[in-house]
Amino acid sequence: MESATTIDPSEIAKFEAMAAEWWDPNGKFKPLHMLNPCRLDYITRQIAVEFDRDLSASRPFEGLRILDIGCGGGLLSEPMARLGADVVGADAAERNIPVARVHAEAQGLKIDYRHTTAEALAAAGERFDAVLNMEVVEHVADPLAYLTACHDLLKPGGLMTCSTINRNPKSFAMAIVGAEHIMRWLPKGTHEWSKFITPDELYSLLSQAGLDPVDRKGFVFNPVSWRWSLSDKDLSVNYVTTSLRPA
Amino acid sequence: MDNPDRRRISRPMGLDTDILIAGGGLNGTTLALALASGGFDVTLVDPAPAAARADDAFDGRGYALSILSQRVLAGLGLWEGLKDRAGPILDIKVTDGRAGEGPSPFVLHFDHAEIEEGPMGYMVEDRHLRPAIIDALSDAGVRQLDGRRIVAQEPSESGIAATLDDGARLAAGVLVGCDGRMSGTAARAGIRHMRWDYGQTALVCAVAHERSHKGTAHQFFMPAGPLAILPLAGDRSSIVWTETTDRASEIQALDDAGYLDELRPRFGDFLGEISLAGRRFTYPLGLSFAHHFVAPRVALLGDAAHAVHPIAGQGLNAGLKDVAALAEVLTEARRRGEDVGRLDVLERYERWRRFDAATLALATDTFNRLFSNDNPVLRMVRDLGLGATNALPRLRRSFIREAAGLTGDLPRLAQGRPL
Numbered sequence: 320m321e322s323a324t325t326i327d328p329s330e331i332a333k334f335e336a337m338a339a340e341w342w343d344p345n346g347k348f349k350p351l352h353m354l355n356p357c358r359l360d361y362i363t364r365q366i367a368v369e370f371d372r373d374l375s376a377s378r379p380f381e382g383l384r385i386l387d388i389g390c391g392g393g394l395l396s397e398p399m400a401r402l403g404a405d406v407v408g409a410d411a412a413e414r415n416i417p418v419a420r421v422h423a424e425a426q427g428l429k430i431d432y433r434h435t436t437a438e439a440l441a442a443a444g445e446r447f448d449a450v451l452n453m454e455v456v457e458h459v460a461d462p463l464a465y466l467t468a469c470h471d472l473l474k475p476g477g478l479m480t481c482s483t484i485n486r487n488p489k490s491f492a493m494a495i496v497g498a499e500h501i502m503r504w505l506p507k508g509t510h511e512w513s514k515f516i517t518p519d520e521l522y523s524l525l526s527q528a529g530l531d532p533v534d535r536k537g538f539v540f541n542p543v544s545w546r547w548s549l550s551d552k553d554l555s556v557n558y559v560t561t562s563l564r565p566a
Numbered sequence: 567m568d569n570p571d572r573r574r575i576s577r578p579m580g581l582d583t584d585i586l587i588a589g590g591g592l593n594g595t596t597l598a599l600a601l602a603s604g605g606f607d608v609t610l611v612d613p614a615p616a617a618a619r620a621d622d623a624f625d626g627r628g629y630a631l632s633i634l635s636q637r638v639l640a641g642l643g644l645w646e647g648l649k650d651r652a653g654p655i656l657d658i659k660v661t662d663g664r665a666g667e668g669p670s671p672f673v674l675h676f677d678h679a680e681i682e683e684g685p686m687g688y689m690v691e692d693r694h695l696r697p698a699i700i701d702a703l704s705d706a707g708v709r710q711l712d713g714r715r716i717v718a719q720e721p722s723e724s725g726i727a728a729t730l731d732d733g734a735r736l737a738a739g740v741l742v743g744c745d746g747r748m749s750g751t752a753a754r755a756g757i758r759h760m761r762w763d764y765g766q767t768a769l770v771c772a773v774a775h776e777r778s779h780k781g782t783a784h785q786f787f788m789p790a791g792p793l794a795i796l797p798l799a800g801d802r803s804s805i806v807w808t809e810t811t812d813r814a815s816e817i818q819a820l821d822d823a824g825y826l827d828e829l830r831p832r833f834g835d836f837l838g839e840i841s842l843a844g845r846r847f848t849y850p851l852g853l854s855f856a857h858h859f860v861a862p863r864v865a866l867l868g869d870a871a872h873a874v875h876p877i878a879g880q881g882l883n884a885g886l887k888d889v890a891a892l893a894e895v896l897t898e899a900r901r902r903g904e905d906v907g908r909l910d911v912l913e914r915y916e917r918w919r920r921f922d923a924a925t926l927a928l929a930t931d932t933f934n935r936l937f938s939n940d941n942p943v944l945r946m947v948r949d950l951g952l953g954a955t956n957a958l959p960r961l962r963r964s965f966i967r968e969a970a971g972l973t974g975d976l977p978r979l980a981q982g983r984p985l
Binding site for chain 2: 345352
């Protein structure tokens, strides 16, 4: 694994420009930035409850080892590090790693970013208290093999949050026609609708992977307040789950 | 200066403080307390020495705190020390009057018995409110840099670097401008204001009177502008009296006896003989509204964002709503692990407050234009309007709740809940 200091200095300006793109709230990743507070609310509360942490305290996640799979520019890794967690950010896209590193360094955050996959980390025997598996499972070729690797990455009693997109006519309209073609929120071809997974299918896959699904909520976009919020009932498009590795 | 027992968040490398506040007035100091209670490291810069700002000599100024403002102060632990010196506003009477003629027969009457929350608000004297907040700052661990001002600011991806007039440099996550309607913070951030001058000036003083005010606030609409009589503790009232700017300068130039001779016919004799208690002030009236409430790493609050015609006494109340909203947005962002100075975080505060503040500015402006004149037609419309409002209990109740600050999407502090 390359460390921050081995980056070619001539490359740094390029990575800084890409980091600025990742982190621009009104740029290419605007939909992720809009969804992020809602995702973070869910993740932080689930972890706080499971590990009995007080979110109003300073560095409440101190001592927890957290893996962010598909970390991208570090939109979830940085908040976890700011809350005190020991964070590994993994991404299969090599170009994201130096970009995420450059940004974290500017923020004064220490995060272990690696160009690797969940399967490789599991095979290497890495173990975590929590795994953030957000908006990844709809992109993998073999969801069950992938979720089994995620199971192996958890310490007994560990927690995984997993979010994805439901498969129904509404999600097709919202996520593909709406987000990719009409709003131009996401590049065309970002999603393949047939790979979308219903909440019941995901629960079943999680169970087959040896995990205990314990919670599911919808992420709902309100076009009036222009804000995402969590819903107990509406899982029709974007949704998130929590599962535990039995102790 | 640093209290080692204070909870700290992990500050990005090189930041000296999480939040830097420019301006130690009522909004700036209250925000400092609220953010410190939310776990932030806070630094407050003010050009005036704290000792001068905490001076408690009676100067005649008072505030009509809405219930919402009272709850914000209670949420920050300040109300216990203030409540015995605060006068409840039990009744508000609004009348259309003309000097020397007395009020018209149409009186709009708001009685606190019509809403369940108790009094409609409280009158608190400036000399009690200011020191109570300033005294609480050091216990809360707020770092105070007095007698200094910010002369330059430079935002970056990870924070904002501020330069003080003594050459010191401070790096913060966010800079909050609580520096009034001519905000330097706004100017340096390139935020411009829309401004209107009303050509009116408020004469402010306190009077002692023979009879008890029984907790009733009065608003008389005079041709030159409104006259508010607000009940202070004891047999005293705070007067906010609006005149055209030329007329106000003439009145302010009179000696106390001459000043009282001008006030008496407007005030009437319903509280018996009146005498001046404390100093006389003048405030030119104007409306200013910032094009943006936030910029990268910068937020504006109170008069720096929106200064309204003080016709309804809503300036401080609107500022404290900003305080509660900004403290909640930043505290929630911190608990999620977000970088609190990012523009998308600060924009949540702007979205929350801008509509409400604009509505207030527009309403007070319209109110002032409708009432500050002697046009006989408008006078009749006003009289009928006041009479009609009085006849409609539901409409009246909604006015009472609005004046008490009990409408809209309320921040947690404003609901009397902790952050």
